[in-house]
Amino acid sequence: MPRCDWRENATGAALAVFLALVQLRLILLVLGDGYNDSVEAAFGVTIGQPHWREVQNRVLAPYLVQGLSHLFADYFLAHIAFSALALSIAGFLAFRLGRRHGGGMIPGLLCLFTLQASFSFLLSPPWLYAWDYIEIITFILFAEFVLSGRPWTWFMALFPLALLNRESAFYISMWMILDPWCRWGLGRLGLGPATAPDRARILAGLLSIPAGIGAVLSLRALLFVEASGPRLSSDAQAIHDQQFDSMLINLFPNLDDIAFEIANPALSMKLLYPVFVVAITAIALVLAWRFPVRLLAFGLVHLVMVAGAMVVGKFFETRIFIGFIPLLLVAVLLLPGRTARECPFRNSKGAPGRERLSGPRDARLQLAGHGGEGAGQVGADGAHHGDGGDGDQGGDQAVFDGGGALFVTNQLADQAAGIGQHGFHSLVGRPDAGSPSDLRQEILGFFFPPRVS
Incomplete structure (x- = not known):
């Protein structure tokens, strides 16, 4: 980090x-x-x-x-x-x-x-x-x-x-x-x-x-x-x-103005403003779909904001859309990465460590891992452990997707080695931009963007 x-x-x-x-x-x-x-x-x-x-x-x-x-x-x-x-x-x-x-x-x-x-x-x-x-x-x-x-x-x-x-x-x-x-x-x-x-x-x-x-x-x-x-x-x-005079105030005048600009494009390029509104509407929908746990309400509120601007504001008095710029900033941060949709486990009952997650700070991110003799192998990309076969030392690093996500294992179960039982890893991570794997989505349930204090 x-x-x-x-x-x-x-x-x-x-x-x-x-x-x-x-x-x-x-x-x-x-x-x-x-x-x-x-x-x-x-x-x-x-x-x-x-x-x-x-x-x-x-x-x-x-x-x-x-x-x-x-x-x-x-x-x-x-x-x-x-x-x-x-x-x-x-x-x-x-x-x-x-x-x-x-x-x-x-x-x-x-x-x-x-x-x-x-x-x-x-x-x-x-x-x-x-x-x-x-x-x-x-x-x-x-x-x-x-x-x-x-x-x-x-x-x-x-x-x-x-x-x-x-x-x-x-x-x-x-x-x-x-x-x-x-x-x-x-x-x-x-x-x-x-x-x-x-x-x-x-x-x-x-x-x-x-x-x-x-x-x-x-x-x-x-x-x-x-x-x-x-x-x-x-x-x-x-x-x-x-x-x-009307409850809809500026809605129909705005629609008339937009239709006129579409039919009569000019060098002022006002036609770009309807495109901008369509874009922020699409961004709000995509953010709500891709990150429903965190951003469903955020996206819905911005859809209401778009409707409010269309009804109350003068469309080509474009300062009324300045409040949507932070939505663009969120989109710039979250949408370019090729990450899986943020969607925790669908099953209400699952294997140990697969309970539903609520976010990066959820205590249930103490996910189940596999402890055993020697270095463990996790998935096709591998999880590289440095225990030397003891199975009881923390601080191991696991690399998924060849750099797609970096996790540090803090603790392994003391008695995992030699008996083949399941231990518990405490996984703390900073997913970098990269291709997600089914393994990572299976373990995490959803993507956490990197965060710097």
């Missing part, structure tokens, strides 16, 4: 800052004068005069800019500094996500560049709000917590931070409710550990929804003075009101 030292973190941080400045320059070029309109939108939230009442509760980013304005000449310069800082933080978090779950420097850099490339792809005038920067940070943290298997308290700590930024925080609540039920359902189908739903996580998710709605409505009631949106143009108010 590669060691993550300060030099690698410093390299990642330096690249994150550099690419953030490159991204900021691109933002200023793409948005032009529209950047100033986005700054005014953030400032309006701090004085109770947002463009529309619906965004008055999005206070986190505007007030962070307000705090930075004490260090700069005005709110505009503070907003530029905030943009650079937020992009730098997001970039470093993406680097750490890749470094931690990809098992090396290269996956970290891949995630960093994927983040910035995707952000650039989704830039379109005239809007890029302050809360769009924070949203990508909160959803990278969300993805990190999911991949790391954090307890529900971590998600509850993230929820209010995300809620003060944008209502998309309710997707975190949805995940807290869905994930325990998905795991329970997989267990009932024999596709996962047979465990009861995590009631604490479900309850936390359920309670966070009314609490969050109450917080949103309270912030709007307490802070809102008047809407400045009608001053943007003569028909701004009429367009805004028309959007909320």
Whole structure:
């Protein structure tokens, strides 16, 4: 397992800052004068005069800019500094996500560049709000917590931070409710550990929804003075009101716009945005299929996010898809490897050591192995033991698939040698990218990606 030292973190941080400045320059070029309109939108939230009442509760980013304005000449310069800082933080978090779950420097850099490339792809005038920067940070943290298997308290700590930024925080609540039920359902189908739903996580998710709605409505009631949106143009108010006349809001206008771009492709290449949405939908489905124990609920939540963006958002105001970038980072980390589908043992009753597994930290990963005289042979690829025939010394190495997965055996049964009985190995592993074997899937049940602390 590669060691993550300060030099690698410093390299990642330096690249994150550099690419953030490159991204900021691109933002200023793409948005032009529209950047100033986005700054005014953030400032309006701090004085109770947002463009529309619906965004008055999005206070986190505007007030962070307000705090930075004490260090700069005005709110505009503070907003530029905030943009650079937020992009730098997001970039470093993406680097750490890749470094931690990809098992090396290269996956970290891949995630960093994927983040910035995707952000650039989704830039379109005239809007890029302050809360769009924070949203990508909160959803990278969300993805990190999911991949790391954090307890529900971590998600509850993230929820209010995300809620003060944008209502998309309710997707975190949805995940807290869905994930325990998905795991329970997989267990009932024999596709996962047979465990009861995590009631604490479900309850936390359920309670966070009314609490969050109450917080949103309270912030709007307490802070809102008047809407400045009608001053943007003569028909701004009429367009805004028309959007909320239907429960489906923007769905049919969005479909009409997509159909027009398909029928009339232009040099602006807006046709790529429907392709992007189809791609993230497919990625969510594939992640849910390939890694159902960990990512079924994660994939389902992102499908709901796609539906929400189609219904509520303006499709070609492509900043609304920035929150999907962390999904791409997860896909970059997990999908390229030629690994078997994450699917624990289907049999509810099996041989010793073949009980259903719940994840990398499950105590039942003390799997049954074979202890005997001399060096053991496991499968066609072999497991190379260094006991010298004693059968009672730990620290043996087993190599499956010729480097496809590396496991260290920590302990063999003391009395295994000479009597041919089964001992127990404690297997701890870091599967590298490589071809899986039936043997590895039989022993492990499913694939664990490498993880670096």
